[in-house]
Amino acid sequence: MAKQATVDIKKEEINSPPTGMQVVFREFRKDKLAMFSLISLVLVIVGVFIWTWFIDQEALMRVSLRDKYAEPGEKFLLGADQGGKDILGQLVTGARNSIAIAIAITLITVSFGIIVGLVCGYFGGWIDNMFMRIIDFFITIPSLMVIIVFVTIIPKYTVKEFILIMSLFLWTSTARLVRSKALSESRRDYVNASKTMGTPGILIIFKEIMPNLSSILIVELTLNFAGNVGIETGLTYLGFGLPPQTPSLGTLISYANNPLVLQDKWWVWLPASLFILLMMLGINYVGQALRRSADAKQRLG
Amino acid sequence: MWKTIVRRVLIMIPQLFVLSLLIFIMAKQLPGDPFTGLLTPDTDPNRIEELRELAGLNDPWYVQYVNWIVNAAQGDLGKSYTYKIKVSTLIGERALNTFWLSLVSVIILYLIAIPLGVLAGRYQDTFLDKIVVFYSFVTYAIPTFVLALIFLFIFGYQLHWFPTVGSVDIKYDTGTAGYIWSKLYHMLLPAFTTAVLGTTAVVQYLRSEIIDAKSLDYVRTARSKGIPVNKVYSRHIFRNSLLPIAAFLGFTITGLLAGSIFIETIFGYPGMGQLFISSLVSRDYSVITALVMLFGFLALLGSLLSDIIMSIVDPRIRIE
Numbered sequence: 001m002a003k004q005a006t007v008d009i010k011k012e013e014i015n016s017p018p019t020g021m022q023v024v025f026r027e028f029r030k031d032k033l034a035m036f037s038l039i040s041l042v043l044v045i046v047g048v049f050i051w052t053w054f055i056d057q058e059a060l061m062r063v064s065l066r067d068k069y070a071e072p073g074e075k076f077l078l079g080a081d082q083g084g085k086d087i088l089g090q091l092v093t094g095a096r097n098s099i100a101i102a103i104a105i106t107l108i109t110v111s112f113g114i115i116v117g118l119v120c121g122y123f124g125g126w127i128d129n130m131f132m133r134i135i136d137f138f139i140t141i142p143s144l145m146v147i148i149v150f151v152t153i154i155p156k157y158t159v160k161e162f163i164l165i166m167s168l169f170l171w172t173s174t175a176r177l178v179r180s181k182a183l184s185e186s187r188r189d190y191v192n193a194s195k196t197m198g199t200p201g202i203l204i205i206f207k208e209i210m211p212n213l214s215s216i217l218i219v220e221l222t223l224n225f226a227g228n229v230g231i232e233t234g235l236t237y238l239g240f241g242l243p244p245q246t247p248s249l250g251t252l253i254s255y256a257n258n259p260l261v262l263q264d265k266w267w268v269w270l271p272a273s274l275f276i277l278l279m280m281l282g283i284n285y286v287g288q289a290l291r292r293s294a295d296a297k298q299r300l301g
Numbered sequence: 302m303w304k305t306i307v308r309r310v311l312i313m314i315p316q317l318f319v320l321s322l323l324i325f326i327m328a329k330q331l332p333g334d335p336f337t338g339l340l341t342p343d344t345d346p347n348r349i350e351e352l353r354e355l356a357g358l359n360d361p362w363y364v365q366y367v368n369w370i371v372n373a374a375q376g377d378l379g380k381s382y383t384y385k386i387k388v389s390t391l392i393g394e395r396a397l398n399t400f401w402l403s404l405v406s407v408i409i410l411y412l413i414a415i416p417l418g419v420l421a422g423r424y425q426d427t428f429l430d431k432i433v434v435f436y437s438f439v440t441y442a443i444p445t446f447v448l449a450l451i452f453l454f455i456f457g458y459q460l461h462w463f464p465t466v467g468s469v470d471i472k473y474d475t476g477t478a479g480y481i482w483s484k485l486y487h488m489l490l491p492a493f494t495t496a497v498l499g500t501t502a503v504v505q506y507l508r509s510e511i512i513d514a515k516s517l518d519y520v521r522t523a524r525s526k527g528i529p530v531n532k533v534y535s536r537h538i539f540r541n542s543l544l545p546i547a548a549f550l551g552f553t554i555t556g557l558l559a560g561s562i563f564i565e566t567i568f569g570y571p572g573m574g575q576l577f578i579s580s581l582v583s584r585d586y587s588v589i590t591a592l593v594m595l596f597g598f599l600a601l602l603g604s605l606l607s608d609i610i611m612s613i614v615d616p617r618i619r620i621e
Binding site: 154 | 453604
């Protein structure tokens with residue numbers, strides 16, 4: 001009976017090559033480290049979001065000078081900062097904010113980039129020309145500096161504005177990638193066949209071309225997410241990121257700008273730095289495994 | 302060849318124009334003006350108004366823009382309100398610091414990246430290769446400021462191997478050997494950090510380039526003529542793989558500039574990146590506009606440089 005089953009599975013594999021999620025699943029089963037990264041990432045992200053529900057934000061932000069730079073111990077698991085505020089609580093809240101904002105920016109930039117890229121790649125002509133000039137411009141400007149200046153000039157500055165400013169400057173790479181893929185895809189026979197049958201362009205783009213690019217899009221989504229976490233925390237570290245009332249991982253690290261803290265009070269900034277480091281390694285590793293599974297030549301599984 | 306360069310330069314002009322307009326309008330939106338800081342309860346409001354009039358701050362924005370562009374084209378970028386000296390002098394000093402730092406970074410970058418890339422490519426799929434691949438993965442994933450802080454903490458504050466702030470020890474006189482050594486010594490840690498972060502692209506490119514070259518005909522020919530393996534790698538493959546790496550130089554410069562904002566702030570190194578952050582804090586907007594323009598210009602120049610080297614190396618992409 002058991003033997004029969006394995007034979008059946010083999011037959012199936014020969015008959016239909018693995019597609020979509022099956023390929024991804026195989027890749028992750030083959031690469032144990034990627035599997036481990038994926039599972040721990042999901043656990044950490046979900047854990048952080050749940051944990052913040054149980055943190056009393058008011059109590060967390062209360063200044064108590066008696067606990068100034070309290071060392072890690074029983075009262076504060078990871079010590080306290082200059083204002084006697086619990087580091088662990090700030091770390092979890094900061095991680096929640098950083099992750100949520102990075103997800104928001106990623107979703108906005110990637111969806112905008114996909115739409116622009118697909119439309120440009122499929123239709124070509126003046127739309128393509130116009131967007132390519134805009135993208136060329138965005139790529140050549142020193143975007144980090146321009147974002148910083150933007151952040152300084154916005155009068156009523158909140159998280160929403162920050163997300164919008166970041167999105168304004170970060171959609172171009174996705175658009176460029178998707179455009180080049182859509183360009184080669186729209187020369188394929190199935191697209192031409194669909195055109196001759198009178199399918200409207202919009203339907204061809206989103207129902208026929210886009211599914212064929214899905215594996216690349218997932219990779220792009222993952223790697224962009226990692227990049228956005230890096231940029232957001234970096235800007236916040238410099239003091240031009242999230243507004244002060246919204247702590248981020250970068251806020252905790254920015255305490256290290258004070259040489260005294262950097263030198264002697266490692267518990268203030270090191271946990272957040274290591275958190276970012278490990279998270280970035282994890283996301284990028286998952287991204288690489290996804291990229292491998294999107295390219296038949298590089299697959300392990 | 303020349304057509305390619307001319308065409309690329311022509312494309313640069315409108316890009317610079319749009320960038321300058323954008324930056325100028327943004328700078329005008331910065332809250333407060335340079336005289337806000339001078340206000341004290343005893344200041345005569347008329348005097349401030351007079352100063353504003355003199356500085357041309359009451360003209361319509363397009364007049365100010367044209368004045369700014371015309372002056373900038375003549376090398377006059379205005380005066381820094383916080384440092385009380387000419388912006389061009391101020392940036393000139395800082396740019397020199399950033400230039401030396403970038404130069405040392407690029408040298409260290411290639412010193413690390415080329416051996417790693419060549420070895421990983423040559424001994425593909427061995428333990429050594431796996432370590433190099435892992436190294437380039439880690440340096441790709443880690444954000445600049447995290448690595449810089451961790452390096453500063455370990456090598457600067459814990460091990461005391463390197464100075465933690467500044468660009469030179471004040472006890473030396475300009476021009477002496479001690480002064481030059483002290484400058485270099487202050488540069489090493491920030492340059493090393495920048496270099497480590499920049500190696501990823503070069504290592505990966507060189508590695509895959511060498512792996513591809515292994516199975517090419519000219520390598521097989523060289524081997525069948527009886528040239529030893531070592532010589533084939535050092536003379537034939539290495540030279541062919543190195544050319545495209547040269548093309549990376551332009552992009553490397555762009556990357557260094559963006560990274561300099563973090564690196565110089567963290568290591569307290571008085572270069573352009575640090576000047577940018579400190580002028581933003583003090584709202585010194587003649588310095589801010591000049592710096593963003595300069596960085597934009599240098600980034601364009603970097604990609605132009607890459608394109609030119611590419612078109613020399615690879616004749617297929619030339620425009621005829």
